[in-house]
Amino acid sequence: MTFDAILTEQTGPLTRRLTRMVGDRETAEDLRQETFARAWRRAPQGAEAPVLRAWLHRTATNLALDELRRRRRREHVPLHAGLVDPGGSADEAARDPRLRDALGQLTAHQRLVLLLRFEAGLSLREVGELLDLNEDAARKRVSRARAVFLEAYAAAGAPDERPTVVLLLGREDPAPYEAWLAGAGARVRTLTGEQAGLDLAGADALVLGGSETDIHPSLYGEPVSPHTLRTDLTRHLRDLAALRHALTTNLPVLGVCSGAQLLNVLGGGTLHQDLPASGFDALDHRDAHDIATGDGTLARRLLGTAPAVVSEHHQAVDRLGGGLRVTSTAPDGLIEALEVPGHPFALGVQWHPERCADGAEGTGRRTAEALVDAALAA
Template sequence: MTTFDAILTEQSELLTRRLIRIVGDRETAEDLRQETLARAWRSGPRGAQPPVVRAWLHRTGTNLALDELRRRKRREHVPLHAAMADTDGRGGAGPRDPLLRDALASLTAHQRLVLLLRFEAGLSLREVGELLDLGEDAARKRVARARSAFLEAYRTASADDTRPTIVLLLGREDPAPYERWLRDSGARVRTLAGTQAGLDLAGADGLVLGGSETDIHPSLYGEPLGPHVKDTDITRHLRDLSALRQALRSGLPIVGVCSGTQLLNVLHGGTLHQDLPADGFDALDHRDAHDVATADDTLARRVLGNRPGVVSEHHQAVKTLGRGLHVTSLAPDGLIEALEVPGHPFALGVQWHPERCTGDVGRQMANALVAAAAA
């Protein structure tokens, strides 16, 4: 048996266990393992050193597992307008952002289809091309043209409304407290709930990543699933990470709330405490109101003051700080409560919930975000 084949045999069960942790069932994991091994036999790094081969195997398997999770979420397609609709509680639905609806309605049917496939169904450019019988490069151009047409239509539709548009990303959570929090400070809010990615961040002036009822899957920061991790939603969090990348590249003002802060840290290569009590943080209840200390000469200090009182509800938090990030607020027990992206005009992550804070703390943060978005 060759060394390469020996490594594949050695890693087979380890790879299966890793895939089970990601996709949740052994049958699917075994199918993905077989696909990973098939790819290894076809095009794996046969001449590489054993550590390189092992890393290649686990990276390839993980990518296949993440693709499987995305496909599961794509099987139920929705009309293009559905991500912009909100049930009114009586079985009906109304548009969250009428300007967005009008901009979409002004596009051609083909442009709407291209945007649906790319940004709501989440298909890759290669997959879009296959469905439209195009090459990947041609699909990229069509998506770019459709997105540009949408942006122009959205600008025209919103010409008389000078409020900045804040995109709010949520999962299963109730959007009402976040929407009130932002609208009271003068924002127009576009809410994308569930796992619908919408039209990426087209037309947005700012981004808010809301808190999450589900934990961030440890595979996103390279750790095994621990016993205290609750329900996870890796598709939603992959969507949020993608939105964060876009916002950081384009300079959009950003606020990450609770798990939004954790994702900002993960995006920069950081890790998380999977459970605070299990990691020794049990002197202070981080599911209650408490004070935090802000650092000098930081965005957090300018917006919130020296020692704001905040409202928290979390059992996870930043453990290893991501590359390039700056800690700007600490809890009395030393836990990181706020971080910022140096060099970005407004990128602030807070471990607490400003939309629930009483007094000036929550309002000051919303006012500062909306002002930055308007600018």
């Protein structure tokens, strides 16, 4: 059995085990995603299937125990103590942009030890246990991380009022996306496939960029077709976790191309694994074309009735996922955009708004501006 096949096989058993332990399916799914991410980085991939299964279940159990320990909160000194108005509320302090900027200057590990110590309220001994350190080593790491945080806070000066948009990519070129978002007034933080894990600290909005790789069919319960190109399961598991976070926290989110497909997959929908094989060969979905937006949709309000777009894809939404609404279609009937009704801004577009050509330039600009406006409002 291949490594990917074992991960797919264990998705259900691990989710059920974690749900029993933490009592919350959503948290269990997040912990399962983290288990898979760690497996890709650390698991003995050449081991026999029983060894790898045991490794997965042991790692998942340890993550669940860490989560249960984290929930045992106690009185503690907040991270922002002494930095902001002591008479202000905790929510007001959390919205201080200088605090967020200072946290953004830290490494993921430095943020982790500070959050464990000051937000979760764990003792130094407990922090050490979680990080496999003794208490003295944990004290030193917390002290160093807080010193870096305080230095970054002092250097923050006047806050940058631009909203921070986190851009998730794999191995794709980030430059077109970054220029497109920055042109609309966003401060862009890019996470690519070179970085392990997910870091949404301080994000005001989220963009899932297109992917050079196909979404693994196991994520929507179908076998791999002969037309499916190479996949990147780790990247798309990360992106699904980010989408789930955005939807549950009302974070504005835009899925581009495969990002729109992942939004559908998250809702339980399926994909056409290859458009020509599914009968969609009358329209070139690798070029500029018009789309029709639906009445009363976010796409109609942003883009009008028949905007021009630029596409490049051989897969697309097939069966629509739950809780989603189709907002635009191509002349051949293919779904070109979908949204989450009731969410402040959750839009998936099958086309590429970061690519400007002819009439599509206004479409891309208006999409970016709307996302930035939603981030500012949030």
